[in-house]
Amino acid sequence: MSRGLDYSERDEREQQEPDTASGHAPITAGRAGETPPIQDKQRRSRAEYGRNLGLNGRPRSRERSDIRYGRHVYNWSELERAVMVEIGRFRTMDQEDIRRAFYGGVERPFREDLRHLAEQGLIAKRSIPVGKNRDIRRVLVLSKRGKKLLIRQGDVERGQAIYAGFVKPAEASHDASIYRMYQAEAREIEGRGGAIRRVVLDFEFKKKIYAELNKAGDYGELSYARRQEELAQL
Numbered sequence: 001m002s003r004g005l006d007y008s009e010r011d012e013r014e015q016q017e018p019d020t021a022s023g024h025a026p027i028t029a030g031r032a033g034e035t036p037p038i039q040d041k042q043r044r045s046r047a048e049y050g051r052n053l054g055l056n057g058r059p060r061s062r063e064r065s066d067i068r069y070g071r072h073v074y075n076w077s078e079l080e081r082a083v084m085v086e087i088g089r090f091r092t093m094d095q096e097d098i099r100r101a102f103y104g105g106v107e108r109p110f111r112e113d114l115r116h117l118a119e120q121g122l123i124a125k126r127s128i129p130v131g132k133n134r135d136i137r138r139v140l141v142l143s144k145r146g147k148k149l150l151i152r153q154g155d156v157e158r159g160q161a162i163y164a165g166f167v168k169p170a171e172a173s174h175d176a177s178i179y180r181m182y183q184a185e186a187r188e189i190e191g192r193g194g195a196i197r198r199v200v201l202d203f204e205f206k207k208k209i210y211a212e213l214n215k216a217g218d219y220g221e222l223s224y225a226r227r228q229e230e231l232a233q234l
Helices: 078-090 095-103 107-119 144-152 169-191 202-213 221-232
Strands: 064-069 072-077 123-130 135-142
Touching: 064 144, 072 078, 072 107, 078 095, 078 107, 078 135, 078 144, 078 169, 095 107, 095 135, 095 169, 107 123, 123 169, 135 144, 135 169
Parallel strands: none
Antiparallel strands: 064 072, 123 135
């Protein structure tokens, strides 16, 4: 384990902070793991086997190595880095989705890795009430330092927005609900031989559309409606 880390920062207080990576290489595959490698990539999707598989269809390693960033030394594995990237892409993720997608539902390694990342201040955990019954949903976000470390190490693909910090509970629950829909679509795309290059969240589309609508001075009511229709076709 690494020593001398400064855990005094409280990432739970950080505001949501998007960023977009440029020119970085994708994650490479590791060696060890619990999920068998894909035997026929053309017939089977990586999504069927869980996100712990690397680009060559083999499981990502849980063997940890040190990385120095500024005054600090961090310690992480290839699988932990992949988990962090996924959390950053979706802004907020349900813990159970991480356990199921990256660890095949196995509890012990999942808990060990989450604790290891949280103790280093690279991710943050929170419990939020959802629904009329106020059920508790346990969610994860990247910390600012976690996001910066991923980008510095080249783990975020070109053009992919990545987020850090908590948003309002309603938005956090919405974000956390997206992932299972994404997985269903990913299985279909990858099953046809396609590949997921980046993830664009719904609020990113809204932000872009309203920026376009507000660009050109005053719209009349009819012109504004027509411009909305044009943008909806993009």
